[in-house]
Amino acid sequence: MSTTRAAPETPRPGRDSGATASRRDRPYEPGPWRTRLHRFDMRYVPYLLIAPFFLLFAVFGLFPIVFNGVVALRHWRLDDPTLTGWAGLENFRRLFTDDDFFNALSNTFGIFLLSTVPQLLLALVVASLLNRKLRAQTWFRVGVLLPYITPVTASTLIFSVVFARDTGIANWALSLLGIGETAPIDWRSAKWSSWIAIATMVNWKWIGYNALLYLAAMQSIPRDVYEAAAVDGAGPWRQLWRITVPMIRPVVIFTVVLSTIGGLQLFTEPMLFDANPALGLGGDDGQWQTVAQLIYKVGWRDLNLGYAAAMSWALFLVILLVAAINALITNRLGGGRK
Amino acid sequence: MPGSVWTYLFLSVVIAFSAFPLYWMFVIATNTDEALAKIPPQVLPGGQLVTNLREVFSMQDVFFLQSLGNSVIVSSVVTASVLFFCSLAGFAFAKLRFKGRNALMVMVVLTMTVPNQLGVVALYILMGRMPGEGGWNGTLLAVIVPGLVTAFGVFYMRQFILDAVPDELVEAARMDGASTMRIFWSVVVPAVRPAMAVLGLLTFVATWNEFQWPLITLGGTDYPTSMVALSDLASGNYVLYRRVLAGALVATLPLLVMLFVGGRQIVRGIMEGAVKS
Numbered sequence: 001m002s003t004t005r006a007a008p009e010t011p012r013p014g015r016d017s018g019a020t021a022s023r024r025d026r027p028y029e030p031g032p033w034r035t036r037l038h039r040f041d042m043r044y045v046p047y048l049l050i051a052p053f054f055l056l057f058a059v060f061g062l063f064p065i066v067f068n069g070v071v072a073l074r075h076w077r078l079d080d081p082t083l084t085g086w087a088g089l090e091n092f093r094r095l096f097t098d099d100d101f102f103n104a105l106s107n108t109f110g111i112f113l114l115s116t117v118p119q120l121l122l123a124l125v126v127a128s129l130l131n132r133k134l135r136a137q138t139w140f141r142v143g144v145l146l147p148y149i150t151p152v153t154a155s156t157l158i159f160s161v162v163f164a165r166d167t168g169i170a171n172w173a174l175s176l177l178g179i180g181e182t183a184p185i186d187w188r189s190a191k192w193s194s195w196i197a198i199a200t201m202v203n204w205k206w207i208g209y210n211a212l213l214y215l216a217a218m219q220s221i222p223r224d225v226y227e228a229a230a231v232d233g234a235g236p237w238r239q240l241w242r243i244t245v246p247m248i249r250p251v252v253i254f255t256v257v258l259s260t261i262g263g264l265q266l267f268t269e270p271m272l273f274d275a276n277p278a279l280g281l282g283g284d285d286g287q288w289q290t291v292a293q294l295i296y297k298v299g300w301r302d303l304n305l306g307y308a309a310a311m312s313w314a315l316f317l318v319i320l321l322v323a324a325i326n327a328l329i330t331n332r333l334g335g336g337r338k
Numbered sequence: 339m340p341g342s343v344w345t346y347l348f349l350s351v352v353i354a355f356s357a358f359p360l361y362w363m364f365v366i367a368t369n370t371d372e373a374l375a376k377i378p379p380q381v382l383p384g385g386q387l388v389t390n391l392r393e394v395f396s397m398q399d400v401f402f403l404q405s406l407g408n409s410v411i412v413s414s415v416v417t418a419s420v421l422f423f424c425s426l427a428g429f430a431f432a433k434l435r436f437k438g439r440n441a442l443m444v445m446v447v448l449t450m451t452v453p454n455q456l457g458v459v460a461l462y463i464l465m466g467r468m469p470g471e472g473g474w475n476g477t478l479l480a481v482i483v484p485g486l487v488t489a490f491g492v493f494y495m496r497q498f499i500l501d502a503v504p505d506e507l508v509e510a511a512r513m514d515g516a517s518t519m520r521i522f523w524s525v526v527v528p529a530v531r532p533a534m535a536v537l538g539l540l541t542f543v544a545t546w547n548e549f550q551w552p553l554i555t556l557g558g559t560d561y562p563t564s565m566v567a568l569s570d571l572a573s574g575n576y577v578l579y580r581r582v583l584a585g586a587l588v589a590t591l592p593l594l595v596m597l598f599v600g601g602r603q604i605v606r607g608i609m610e611g612a613v614k615s
Contacts, residue, residue: 037517045518046436049426053487054442056423057449060484064457064464071460129349132341142601143353146360149593149604151547153565154586157572158359161366161579169362169379208356209608216609265455268549275577277569278557292455292550299459300554309459316456 065316068309076306078299091310101311103286104294105318107195111270111290112263114199115206120255123207127214128240141215144208156201156272163187163197163273170197194273194288201269206262210255217248249331256330260323264315267292291315360590367391367584374580390584394571401560402585405567409589412478412563413545416485420541421534423487428495429526433508434518443496449489458554465555480555481563485545491537494611498533499526536607539600543593564589 075087095101130140147155162170164187171184179185187197221244229239245252270290271277280297282289289297291311299308341349366374369384394402430436431443454461465480466473474480503526511521527534549565556562562570568589571582597604 041518043436046430046434046439049430049434049518049522050442050492052423053427053446053489053492056483056487057489060461060464061449061452061454061457064454064460065452067460067464068457071463076463126349126352129341129345132345134341134345134349138602138605140349140353141605142597144356145597145601145604145608146353146356149543149597150360150590151549151565151568151586151593153547153549153568154363154583154590155359157568157579157582157586158363158366160572161583162359162362167375167377167379172377172379204355204359207352212605212608261451261453265453267455271549271553272569272572276573276575278573295459296550296554299462300557305459305463312456312459316453319453319456 069313071306071309072313074306076304076309078303078305087306091307092314094307095310095314100286100289100294101291101314104282104289104291107191107270107282107286107288108264108266108290108292110191110195111198111202111266111288112260114195115202116256116259116263118199119203119206119259120210120252122203123210123214123255124240124245126207126211127218128236128244130211130215131218141212144211146208147205148209150205152201152205152268153272155205156269159197159201159204160273188273188275188283188287191287194283198266198269198273198288201273202263202266206259210259213251213255214248217251218244221247253327253330256326257323260326261319264319264322265292266290267296271296360594363583363587363590366580367587369580371578371580386580387584390580391588393578393581394585394588397571397581400567400570402564402567402571402588404561406564406588408478408561409546409564412481412485413542415482416545417538417542419486420488420491421538424491424537425495425499425527425530425534426522427487427492428497428499429503429522431492431496432499433503433505433526446489446492450493454484455550458551461551462554475555476559478556481548481552484551485548488541490611491541494537494607495530495533497610498530502529502533532603533607535600536603536610539596539604540607543596546593 072091073087073089075083075085077083126144130137130144134140162168165171165184168187170187171180174185175181185193187193225243225247226239229243234242267290270282270288270293271280273288274281274283280289280293280301282293292315295308295311295315298311299305365380365383367390368387369380370386373380373384394400427446431439431446461484462475465475468474468479470477474483507525507529508521511525516524547565548563549569552563552566553569556566564585568582568585571577571585
């Protein structure tokens with residue numbers, strides 16, 4: 001049996017040739033079995049290492065979204081398995097005349113605006129303060145992350161109590177300011193008040209997280225830019241808008257897109273703000289029912305999976321559209337190329 | 339710019355605002371019904387915590403302890419799996435050469451923007467068709483398996499391994515005859531422990547807090563995850579909030595401990611992920 005190493009059939013360029021050359025110095029020469037093993041290791045093992053990710057993602061991430069499109073074009077009821085079959089565009093056509101859907105869509109947008117805008121503005125302010133030389137710096141940074149690690153399920157239940165009509169601390173605090181002393185605000189009864197309550201929960205959760213993203217980007221801005229601006233008489237507020245925001249624009253766009261995707265899929269907060277969470281009604285008249293909530297209600301309460309799938313596809317398209325528009329607007333606001 | 343008094347004051351208000359709901363949860367979880375009905379509201383913790391907790395854990399229709407156990411199982415398995423598979427894939431993308439590497443990496447990044455939530459209807463149908471009696475819906479498998487890998491995990495580990503593991507080290511190990519897996523265990527894993535700690539913490543928190551999909555697939559079963567059990571606690575016509583929030587306190591506690599122990603790492607992890615993305 002030959003102890004010499006079989007020459008590679010086709011000499012491969014790059015790094016491999018270097019490795020072959022240096023292997024000559026080694027006293028031990030591997031046998032053909034080992035060589036084959038080695039070649040397998042170099043050529044195929046990388047694919048084995050990434051295979052679990054792609055396989056699992058394909059089956060449980062990508063396939064459901066594509067398959068959702070098929071389900072949306074079919075009748076698919078959970079209570080009557082025989083009622084299947086092609087529905088064509090019927091589910092989508094129904095969508096356009098469904099008042100519930102448009103109500104949910106407008107609620108979703110209302111809550112989305114009330115939460116995203118203040119959330120990102122406040123995050124900017126908090127980040128620029130965290131960017132100063134501070135004592136107990138770590139303490140502050142960890143502190144703003146408290147809401148991020150708190151389960152939305154838990155925090156929403158807490159806010160439910162905070163926004164109770166008669167015994168809630170929100171109304172009590174407002175009464176100290178002279179608001180609603182005679183008739184306390186019934187947060188759940190009207191659209192505007194329930195939207196504010198839910199938006200408060202969303203803002204509470206995400207301000208700190210976004211502030212850390214902004215802070216990370218701010219730390220790469222050279223200090224002397226600010227010093228020059230200060231010499232020119234620009235105050236902190238002007239510096240924030242004229243220097244900081246334009247210089248961290250990529251991260252700002254990133255957070256805008258991220259909060260668009262998250263905000264338009266809002267589910268847990270509106271679900272658990274309800275006295276009877278499992279129904280997915282979003283208030284007696286659907287005052288704060290979001291699209292994600294309606295999808296749950298149509299799919300698992302009304303047991304009409306086909307229609308629910310059509311709704312989620314519609315929502316998907318809306319999210320893509322809004323995220324793209326938002327990214328564009330943000331890019332321009334930040335002084336990006338027109 | 340050094341922080342002025344106003345900086346500290348404003349940041350303290352922000353921290354207070356962040357911590358207030360958690361404090362309020364504690365206040366309610368430790369009080370009696372009578373104390374909670376008072377106006378002005380009770381602002382100090384009471385001495386009822388043990389009583390309230392005992393009530394939560396002994397409820398007849400909500401099996402809170404078992405649900406907590408399920409949350410522990412789901413989050414631990416998912417975290418371990420994400421750490422293992424995402425480090426492997428991150429290593430391959432960062433340090434190994436293979437055809438199509440760049441195109442596949444672009445796919446990983448693109449998948450990060452796919453909102454999985456929008457496939458829930460189809461995912462539910464898919465789970466119903468899985469092998470076994472009645473499929474996977476209603477079982478922990480339905481919650482665990484879709485979480486076993488994350489695109490963010492692959493991306494995050496790749497970024498870290500690019501910098502933390504020098505090419506020369508990988509080459510040297512190869513020359514000593516180490517196989518790819520051997521290099522992974524003896525060279526890569528020891529070098530990326532900090533990143534794995536961060537990814538592990540973030541994954542655990544995210545999995546523990548998941549609500550929508552567990553509600554869909556485990557809702558209505560006796561033993562869901564603790565988040566779904568919490569929503570069960572809050573359902574019905576006569577809800578006792580001291581009991582609900584005592585449960586919420588228990589379900590939040592592991593995460594508070596994690597933030598307390600690994601807060602510095604979590605902050606660093608989020609900030610590093612942000613700069614590079």
